[in-house]
Amino acid sequence: MHQRTVAVIAALALVLGALGAVVHGQPLSGEYRLGVLEPLTGPIAFEGKRHLEGYELMRDLINERFGGVMGRKLVIVAGDAVDPTAAASEATRLITREGVKIITGTYSSTLCGAASEAAARHNAIYWETSCVDPRFTRRGLKTVFRTEIDGTGFGWYNIEFIAKHLAHRFGKKPNELRVAFLSEDSSYGQGVTEAARARAKQEFGMAEVAAEYYAFATTNDFTPIVLKLKALNPDVVHHIARGQDAVLFWRASREQNFQFKALVHAGATGYGSPDFGKALGADGNGPFALLEPGPGFIVEKLRPEGQRIERAFRDHVKQKTGLDSPAGGHQLAAGGLWLLKLVLDRARTDELEKFRATVMAMDLPVGSSVNGWGVKFDESGQNSNARVQHYMLQWQNGQLLTVWPEEFTTNRAKWIPLGAWDQRK
Amino acid sequence: MSAIPQLVVSTILLGGIYALIAVGLTLIFGVMRVVNFAHGEFVMLGMYLAFWAFALLALDPYLVLVVSLPVFFLAGFASYGLVMRPVIRESHNVQIFTTVGLSIALQNVALVLWTGDFRFVRPAYYSVVVRLGTTAFNVSQIVAFAVAVLFTAALFAFMRWSYAGKVMRATAQDRQAAALMGIDTDRVYGLTWAIGIVCVGAAGVLLAPLYPVYPTAGLQFVLIAYVVVVLGGLGDMAGALLGSLIVAAVEVIGSYVIGTAWKEVLYFLLFIAVLLVRPAGFFGQRGAEQLGA
Known part of the structure; x- marks a missing residue:
């Protein structure tokens, strides 16, 4: 009996250790390439670069502490969306040349429409994290999703x-x-x-x-x-x-x-x-x-899971940038990327139908995620304004x-x- | 009615800012027949010069203005020798692509070196508001206007009465005839380009306490400067000043009376109307744009 108990405990310890290792920064199997479109040159590059920095901060946090995406190391492939024409052509390039299945971005409302139309033509998912133009999710496209509140x-x-x-x-x-x-x-x-x-x-x-x-x-x-x-x-x-x-x-x-x-x-x-x-x-x-x-902001007001990720993100920003509090651009990009990770980890695929079904099934109350956001997407692909507090x-x-x-x-x-x-x- | 004095003051001060940028452009446009699409980027470089001098050495922008004159003269000569001289006798298309290329290159060099962040020059007088009767304005605006008038007058005198100015005007009127008269047109173009760059670089230094500094900061002024130059007449300094004041008046009064959204419609309508009635601009000579081509 005693030997069996020891064996069971040892086996459990091994399993738990392995699970912990997966979550806490052990080698990830392969890479997952994600397209990020932001204006990196031109008159609004000042904000586009801040958003890209937000994605990179969250990417590192996800890879180092949260087991990557679908067990794989998250890799960002960036494109420069200096204007709507470039946004569309860069979206096409990311999909056809870089092989990404999901594109995220795009700081400006002048860019997200053109870029997402180009992505939709290739049946690629467009995961918008910051543009707020209400028309973005009102075009009947099944490939677009927006984590941020709309205008x-x-x-x-x-x-x-x-x-x-x-x-x-x-x-x-x-x-x-x-x-x-x-x-x-x-x-x-x-x-x-x-x-x-x-x-x-x-x-x-x-x-x-x-x-x-x-x-x-x-x-x-x-x-x-x-x-x-x-x-x-x-x-x-x-x-x-x-x-x-x-x-x-x-x-x-x-x-x-x-x-x-x-x-x-x-x-x-x-x-x-x-x-x-x-x-x-x-x-x-x-x-x-x-x-x-x-x-x-009183982080303790969030739900326990929201507190964990919010604190981890704020500590990570402080450590990497010296900022006491992340900038707005950082928060939008990082908040959206974290929700994308949650969706991909649940769906275990970036195939559109299953991905979309997983997004629609997600139901997280306010206070569950980065920035205190919750999740409840409607059929248009818009996250509920009431959940994005x-x-x-x-x-x-x-x-x-x-x-x-x-x-x-x-x-x-x-x-x-x-x-x-x-x-x- | 009580707003009228302020609208007049705002027109004059905004006109001064536009004139600062337009005088260098009209000189290059008028003498060299080159549309310098990189003009706004030299404004930006002037702004960065003022910013770094202020941030690193605590130098006041008006002190930097004095330093900027030889700095931009040398930068002008260097950019002419490296970029413009090889294309000065090529077609306008080649020149346009060259200056557009120079513009994009300078923008992106600034973006790589200094990032896209907004930067600000905040000297002690940054927040000082001067009140005169019912009007109010910023000290930096008055200095910018005064320097614009000074530059315009100095360039006007230089072009009218100096030997070098006469040589430049001769080259502008007919490049081949000037060459036949023994004028080294290549040197004239180099000098013209350098003086034009000095004007626009100084404009950038003066704008730094008024506007944020970032890699594409020049773009917001340069389109208006093209309108001003064509309205005033190619190569005419007084025309540039008058054109600046007219565009500023349309912008300020149009914004107040009709609506801000209409301001560009209004001054481009004026632009088209002037081109229809007087294609050479207010002060330009009819057909001048064909000479020396």
Whole structure:
């Protein structure tokens, strides 16, 4: 008996050891090649490179600590999607020359449509992690999936925040608020802005005092826009910015002493980019950006499995980059790649039908994954906006801090309403 | 009505920024008949020069401006000798492909060396706002406008009254006749290119405190600079300044009155209208674009 018990224990130890070895960085059998499309040159390379860095950080974490993908070492094959034409041709190259079956990406909403159409022609899977153009999943393509919230979700959240967190602190009801909508004119800006406009008007009866679009790459002076908006005296400026336009608008508003009560943005661009803080420091105090969770986020609020991967990711980012908190681009790319790993590990194949069936069957509650995301895809390939929980961050003394929902953060929003420009310290 | 003084000031200051970039372009365009598609990349290099001088040596951009003049003069001569001289007598197509190639190469060298990150030059006066009556503006904008006027006047005087300027104008009017008169047209083109690059490099230095620095930073200005140059008349400095002010006025007032989304429609409509009525631009000579070709 004793010998049998020892033998059973020894066998169990061997099995458990082998399982542990698979999970914790033992040699993986072969490689799994994944295509990653991002704008790596051209005018939006600054953000595309940040997304690629996010994929690489998560790839290393998956390979080193989580058993690769389907037991194989995950390898990234990158393509440069400098514009929509290049995005389509690079998608084709990755599929036909590099032999990838799945492509992921693509920072910009101007790129994801063209790239995914090209992938669909080869029946390849397009796993989108960051573009938010609502039309992306509305084309009837069975090959496209999006892990990130879409533009309508961004608009929904922003108006939720304005109506339920800001209005009463201005001493107003939501239907007494005057909102100016300003946006860069790409499909990202339009998608978010139109969703926000519709909800603000139909659900809360807010007064829309302006709806203005501009080309972000060629608008070199925001003074005329600021003068126009200033004359309309809005309470809130809902501004979807894409790059330097956030800095230029903020500086012009300060120069012209444009006194609005709050500015709300959504996404990892413009006010959501670390560049805004680098440009303005404490002069940039005040604007809000809807993003993935940042500094101050209480990780313990996530489910146990969500806490594990979130902590592992944050430690890994800190170790590799020195950043206390991952940038928005890192989070989108890494969050999407982690969900792809979960799907592939369950499906054990990248064959479209089985892959799609596995995606549709996945049902993870909020708080289960990186960034606190959950999973429930609909037939269009869009992850549920309600499961992709987002958080409002605010610029405070050169740092973008998580401030809402308040139960998820140790920080509190300041300057509501925004005071005079020289008193936001 | 209360916005009118500010709109006028904004027009003048934005016009100054466009003129800064356009004067170098119009010089190269006017004398060499070369459309320099790499013009925006020399703006970018000027911005990076200001950034690194500020970040590493804490040098103020206006001090760097003085240093930038000989630096870009040498860079201009070097780029002419290496890239432009071999194609200066080739067809316009070859020249276009060459300058587009130079543009892409410079962009990507910057991307590899300095990454795509936005970088900022924040001198002490970065946040200083000057208020005058009902108007407000940034110190860096005023300096940029003043230097634009200075450059325009200096180039105008240089072209009008100096011997080298007369030689350049002669070469612009008829390259073959100039060569027959004993002018070394190759040297003239080298000098023209170098002066043009000095102007645009200095423009980049002056723009650094106003705009983020990144590898494609020049692109946002250069398309407008082409419009300005054609509106003003090829090779005409005063025309470049006037064209800059007109484009800026259309942009500022159009954005305020009609809507920002319309600003490009408006100035390109103006562009087409001017080309239909006066193909040589406001100050250009009719048929000048054919001479020396």
